[in-house]
Amino acid sequence: xxxxxxxxxGSFLRPxxxxxxxxxxxxGKINHTALQQIENSCIKDLADKQKKLGLxxxxxxxxxxxxxxxxxxxxxxxxxxxxAKAWSVAFKDHQPKAETIKITGKIEFxxxxxxxxxxxxxxxxxxxxxxAKLTIPSPSMLHLITCVRADTYVPIDSYNDEKNLFADIxxxxxxxxxxxxxxxxxxxxxxxxxxxxxxxxxKRQAYxxxxxxxxxxxxxxxxxxxxxxxxxxxDMTITMHICRGNFRSTWFSSGGYxxxxxxxxxxxxxxxxxxxxxxxxAGDFKPLRFINKQKVVxxxxxxxxxxxxxxxxxxxxxxxxxxxxxxAQLALSPQCGFASTExxxxxTEEQQWQKIKLIKTIADDIWQE
Numbered sequence: 001x002x003x004x005x006x007x008x009x010g011s012f013l014r015p016x017x018x019x020x021x022x023x024x025x026x027x028g029k030i031n032h033t034a035l036q037q038i039e040n041s042c043i044k045d046l047a048d049k050q051k052k053l054g055l056x057x058x059x060x061x062x063x064x065x066x067x068x069x070x071x072x073x074x075x076x077x078x079x080x081x082x083x084a085k086a087w088s089v090a091f092k093d094h095q096p097k098a099e100t101i102k103i104t105g106k107i108e109f110x111x112x113x114x115x116x117x118x119x120x121x122x123x124x125x126x127x128x129x130x131x132a133k134l135t136i137p138s139p140s141m142l143h144l145i146t147c148v149r150a151d152t153y154v155p156i157d158s159y160n161d162e163k164n165l166f167a168d169i170x171x172x173x174x175x176x177x178x179x180x181x182x183x184x185x186x187x188x189x190x191x192x193x194x195x196x197x198x199x200x201x202x203k204r205q206a207y208x209x210x211x212x213x214x215x216x217x218x219x220x221x222x223x224x225x226x227x228x229x230x231x232x233x234x235d236m237t238i239t240m241h242i243c244r245g246n247f248r249s250t251w252f253s254s255g256g257y258x259x260x261x262x263x264x265x266x267x268x269x270x271x272x273x274x275x276x277x278x279x280x281x282a283g284d285f286k287p288l289r290f291i292n293k294q295k296v297v298x299x300x301x302x303x304x305x306x307x308x309x310x311x312x313x314x315x316x317x318x319x320x321x322x323x324x325x326x327x328a329q330l331a332l333s334p335q336c337g338f339a340s341t342e343x344x345x346x347x348t349e350e351q352q353w354q355k356i357k358l359i360k361t362i363a364d365d366i367w368q369e
Contacts, residue, residue, distance in 0.1 A: 001237065002056075002057060002131060002133070002186075002187040002237040002239070002271075002272075003057075003187075003237070003239055003271070003272040003274070003295050003297050003331055003333075004055075004056045004057060004331060005331045005332065005363045005366075005367040006054075006055070006056075006331070006332055006333070006359045006360045006362075006363035006364070007055075007056075007057055007274075007297050007331055007332070007333045008050075008055060008057065008059065008133075008333055008334065008337075008356070009135075009189075009191075009241050009274055009299070009303070009333060009334055009335075009336050009337045010059045010061075010062060010068075010133065010135035010189060010191070010241075010337045011059070011061055011062040011068060011135075011337030011338055011339045011340055012046060012059075012061035012062075012063075012337070012338050012339060012352065013061075013338050013339050013344040013345070013347075013348075013349050013352050014042075014061070014063060014339060014342055014344060015042055015045075015349070017038060017041075017042060018038060018039065018042045018063055019342070021034075021035050021038040021039070022035065022342065039063055039064050040121060042061075042063055043060045043061065043063050043064075043121065043122070043125070044125060046058075046060065046061045046063065047060075047122075047125040047130075049353065050130075050356075051129075051130050053353065053356050053357060053360065054360050055130070055356065055360075056129070056130060056131060057130070057131050057132075057133040057187055058122070058125065058126065058130050058131070058132060058133065059122070059132075059133050059134075059135060060118065060121070060122045061339070062135065062337065062339065062340075064114075064118050065342065066341065066342050067099075067340070067341050067342075068135070068137065068191055068337065068340040068341065069137035069141050069145075069191065070099060070100075070101060071114075071115075072113075072115055072136050072137055073101050073137055073141065073142055073145070074101050075110070075113050075114055075115070076107055076108065076109060076110070076113070076142075076172060077105065077106065077107065077108040077109070077110050078103060078104060078105035078106045078107040078108060078168075079101050079102070079103060079104065079107060079142070079146075080101065080102055080104045081099060081100070081101050082099070082100060082101065082102055083099060100145060100150070101142075101145055101146060102146055102150070103146050103147075103155075103156060103159065103165075104156070105156065106158065106168060107142070107165070107168040107169055107172050108168070108171075108172050108175075109172040109173070109175040109176040109179070113176070113179075115134075115136065115176075115180075116179060116180075116183070119132070119134050119180055119183055119185060120183055122134070123183055123184045123185070126184070131186060131187050132184070132185065132187070133187045133188075133189060134180055134185050134187070134188045134189070135188075135189045135191055135241075135337075136176070136188065136189070136190065136191070137190070137191050137192070138190035138191060138192035138194070138221075138225070138240060139169050139170065139172075139173045139190070139221075139224050139225065139228065140192055140194045140221035140224065140225070141191075141192060141193065141194060142169055143165070143166070143169065143217075143220075143221070144193075144194045144197075147162075147165075148207070148212060148217065151210070166220060166223075166224055169224060170224050170227050170228060173224075173228045174227075174228055174231045177228060177231070177232055177236070177238070178231075178232075178233075181232070181233050181236055185236070186235060186236050186237060187236075187237050187239075188236065188237070188238050188239075189238070189239045189240070189241055189274070190225070190238065190239070190240045190241070190270070191240075191241045191243065192240055192241065192242055192243065193242075193243045193244070194221060195218075195242045195257075195260050195264055196242055196243050196244035196276075198214050198217075198218055198259060198260050199244070199255035199256060199257055199258075199259055199260055199283075200244075200255040201255055201259070202255075204259065215263065218260060218263045218264065219263055222263060222264060222267050222268045225240075225268055225269070225270065226267070226268065226269050229269045229270060230269070237271045237272070238270055238271055239270055239271055239272040239273065239274060239295075239297070240268070240270045240272075240273055240274065241273075241274035241336070242257075242273065242274065242275055242276065243276060243336055243340075244276055244282070255283065256282060256283020256284060256286075256287060257275070257282070257283060257287035257288075258283065258286070258287045260287075261287035261288075261289075261290040262290055265287065265288070265290035265291050265292075265294075266290040266291075266292065270294060271294060271295065272294050272295040272296065272297060272331075273291070273294055273295075273296050273297065274297045274299060274333060275296060275297065275298060275299055276299045276335040276336060277298050277299055277300050277317070277335065278299055278300060278301065278302040278303075278304070278334075278335035285320055285321045285323065285324055286324065288321065288324035288325050289324045291324075291325060291329070293329075294329075295329055295330070295331055296321075296325060296329060296330055296331070297330075297331040297332065297333045298317070298318065298321060298330060298331065298332055298333070299333050299334055299335030299336065300314050300317055300318070300332060300335070301314070301332070301333070301334045301335065301355055301358060301359055302334070302335055302355075303334040303335055303336045303337060303338045303345055303347075303352075303355065304335075304336075304345050304346075304347075305346075305347060306347035306348060306351030306352075306354075306355075308354060308355070308358055309358065311358070311361070311362055314332075314362055315362065315365075315366065318330065318332070318362075318366060327366070327367070331363070332359050332362060332363050332366070333359060334355060334356075334359065338352050338355075
């Protein structure tokens with residue numbers, strides 16, 4: 001049952017054929033139908049590669065998206081994508097395209113959300129041995145981007161009472177999850193960089209100076225997610241991936257999980273956590289002591305570099321993690337996707353697949369499936 005002993009976060013490097021098609025579409029050289037045909041072809045090839053490498057969960061690589069999160073959020077009713085002077089957080093090197101979202105009306109999940117057709121195609125590629133895994137931004141990202149990161153946020157009248165905003169976000173996500181379930185989705189992942197920020201002492205201090213109590217915000221986020229989880233069908237797995245930033249092999253946040261563990265790990269009812277543990281920036285495994293029954297997928301393999309990790313070292317770290325959780329509760333994956341935005345990280349497709357092979361090799365040995 002998902003998450004699996006060797007798993008993936010979700011995104012993959014876009015092939016040149018797809019990159020060129022998106023450029024041609026933006027320039028008006030091809031229409032949407034032609035773009036969709038190329039996307040479908042590339043996603044089919046990607047699914048075949050994932051299956052061939054033995055992955056049990058397959059994704060569409062987020063091939064139809066520009067960003068891991070904005071494409072989904074901007075397609076909600078009441079949300080509008082807007083240009084910005086700078087990205088909402090500063091990465092340590094390269095900077096993404098300056099775009100963001102704002103709340104313009106009542107937030108709802110529309111019946112024609114583009115991710116519905118996206119998932120239908122992915123589901124058509126699943127079979128008895130391979131489950132379709134859908135990745136979407138966590139509901140906390142909608143609030144974080146529009147209300148916390150934005151220094152000019154002014155609520156619309158109906159959201160002067162923030163409880164109304166949280167209620168509508170929750171309702172929208174409940175509908176989204178039920179919609180995807182009805183289409184066959186049994187494995188859904190909430191991607192979330194809010195917790196990565198909340199791990200950073202530097203960012204915690206900066207938010208405190210602006211008057212934000214991050215512990216209160218964190219508790220609200222857990223409550224929203226738990227309300228959504230409580231409504232999901234029992235045979236649907238929902239996990240959370242916590243990220244500290246992943247653009248062109250760089251990042252925007254550092255800090256171990258200790259500041260968030262008592263609130264998130266101890267209280268959030270997701271079925272599993274995908275945790276970044278590929279560098280010293282993630283701290284040690286001690287915060288895992290707060291985990292309850294969730295499976296913890298350790299992101300010990302970096303998706304930011306093509307250099308292959310040492311198998312002995314990875315096995316040693318898995319042993320260290322067992323001081324806090326039994327092996328049956330652990331799993332292995334890349335620390336993040338390989339292309340959280342369409343630009344992708346700085347490594348080759350061959351290196352990307354070598355990373356996946358490495359994960360499976362280690363997992364097969366450790367768990368002896």
